[in-house]
Amino acid sequence: MAAYKEPDLNERRNAAAAAREKALAKLRAKAPVDPAVQAKRMAAAEARAQVQAEKRAALKEKKAREQAEKAARIEAMSSPPPGPTEAERKAARDAKYAARKARR
Secondary structure (H helix, E strand, C coil): CCCCCCCCHHHHHHHHHHHHHHHHHHHHHCCCCCHHHHHHHHHHHHHHHHHHHHHHHHHHHHHHHHHHHHHHHHHHHHCCCCCCCHHHHHHHHHHHHHHHHHHC
């Protein structure tokens, strides 16, 4: 039984060229794609891309809305509640004065 012989550079190059020629021959033997079928495939691919783009935009919009809501909640929690306005203070003072008058 003969020992294994490592292929030299020329043998590897010839093997690669033969494989390349075989692949090209197989590709050339393949029937060309019908333009109508190709157009149909392209339309389907564009439709899928459009749907994916719409989904990405909706998701991006949803994330932005949620982030804005979260920021608003944080802002509402962190800021102290506003004090009564001048008109509210005057109304409270007048109500207390009227109640005091009514007791007499």
